Amino acid sequence: MSAEEERDQSRSATHHIRVSKAFFRALCGAISELSIRTSDLYSFRRLLTHVLASPRPPVYRxxxxxxxxxxxxxxxxxxxxxxxxxxxxxxxxLREFREHAEAQLGRPVSVAEAMRVCIFIVTGE
Incomplete structure (x- = not known):
């Protein structure tokens, strides 16, 4: 792996969000469901990566x-x-999906709202 690829992998964005109890409950359910389904331990970060990085991200559907x-x-x-x-x-x-959702809804979509859609993709709830 080149130095540039390593540098790109180490770059990250940190999001500080305040969410409702319903959002948190849905998040915990999604992490649990995905962990059981794949027999692997998932986190909020891995859940987002799983949904957003799939070849044809289901959030767009x-x-x-x-x-x-x-x-x-x-x-x-x-x-x-x-x-x-x-x-x-x-x-x-995530930013591209937010832009897509904003175009669909005709209004801004926050990071937390976009993350909520990712949770929905896993649980269907």
Missing amino acids: ADAAILDRLCNPDEVSGGIHLTVRIESRHNDL
């Missing part, structure tokens, strides 16, 4: 009605503070 339901700031935001650090290339994928 969510229609506008699902996006509108999941990307609801009143239901996503809350008092539980979470910090997640993801690799820069996966953060770029």
Whole structure:
């Protein structure tokens, strides 16, 4: 691996988000479900990577009605503070998905809202 590739792998973005109890419950369920399904231990970071880095990211298949339901700031935001650090290339994928969701909904979509869609992809809830 070249020095440039190593440098790219070490770059990351840190997101500090405040989420609702419902978001946190859904996150815990998704991590548990994915860990059981794959017989491997997942974290919030690995869950996001799993969803965003798949060859054809399933988040793009969510229609506008699902996006509108999941990307609801009143239901996503809350008092539980979470910090997640993801690799820069996966953060770029998250940003691209947010732009896609914004185009579908006609309004801005926060990082937490986009992450909520990733959780939905794993659990269907």
